[in-house]
Amino acid sequence: MFNMETLWYIILWALLGIYILLEGYEFGAGMVYLLFARTDSEKRKVIQSIRSIWDANEIWLVAFLALAYLVFPDFFHRIYEAFGKWFYVFVVAYFVQLVTQNLILIFFDRPFRKILDWVYGLANFVIVFIIGVFISNILRGNIGADMQMFSQNFSPFSPRTGYIDWFVLLFVLMLGLIILMHGLGWLIHKNRDAFGRKLKFAVMRLAIVSIPVVILLVVAIYFIQKDSFRQFLLYPALFIFPILMISSLIGLLMIRTYSNDNKGFLLATNLFIYFWTGFMILLYPYLIYFHRHAKGVSIFETEFHSLKEYYLQWWVIGIALLLIGYSILVFKYHKGKALAAEAG
DSSP states (O other), X not given: OOOHHHHHHHHHHHHHHHHHHHHHHHHXXXXXXXXXXXXXXXXXXXXXXXXXXXXXXHHHHHHHHHHHHHHOHXXXXXXXXXXXXXXXXXXXXXXXXXXXXXXXXXXXXXXXHHHHHHHHHHHHHHHHHHHHHHHHHHHHTOOOTTOEEEOSOOOTTOSOOEEESHXXXXXXXXXXXXXXXXXXXXXXXXXXXXXXXXXXXXXXXXXHHHHHHHHHHHHHHHHHOGXXXXXXXXXXXXXXXXXXXXXXXXXXXXXXXXXXXXXXXXXXXXXXXXXXXXXXXXXXXXXXXXXXXXXXXXXXXXXXXXXXXXXXXXXXXHHHHHHHHHXXXXXXXXXXXXXXXXXX
């Protein structure tokens, strides 16, 4: 039955999903820069292709944190306690990624640019890795002040786990492949030349790798959280999302046959949307899943104890609408400048 808690749940995770989707262009392209751009000409094309992207998507991440703090305070405090230090590393990596991206263009012909290339590429990998660590531990319920950084035993049967173990690495691999294909799709869309055709081969190879990884991840989730599939069993129509995800992967396998270079980008975008929707379905109605003997955090356990707190929820919607309006204005402004620059 649809209720207010479910609505806030959808809005909360949609905000984070929008952030990852919109920044995925840049993170994925940064990974492509290190892995597939071999020549100086190709590297310059990667940087120039993402410089026109609107760079204010952090607003969606801030909105996610603000909504978690206001509507699900127990959840916010739990994730801050568990991932506070990780978030600081994320901010540093994001800052490094942004600065080195601009320094590469400024010092493109200098010998030390090779160092900037590695720092820039690795910063994007670190960002994606931290996002994957956060999401996978939320799904498994690996949250606690006494948690170690690394698992003492990477065996799936070990009762002692850490923030980084076999399941987390598998989840990070899947998320990294999706974001990498997302970046490749954007670069193919922006570079309809020999470089773009070269990147189509990369998409095909990654799509082939992704199919068994998806299967392994589904088996792993069932192994650690059998109850997470209950929504799919209660409402079989929800199976349309994993089916569409696999369909998107199959579509990416045939990217070289498409005359429209936009199609690969759209398929990569849809791939993430279906992946993220599946995550939301698996997690519901929890914000943090239970893990072995640890208690999870359900959306129904976060109650508003006063009328003032109830109305505070609607302030969040008002602020969200203002942020969306601000986002549209900034996007149109930067898009206009980018078009003017291309015309010049």
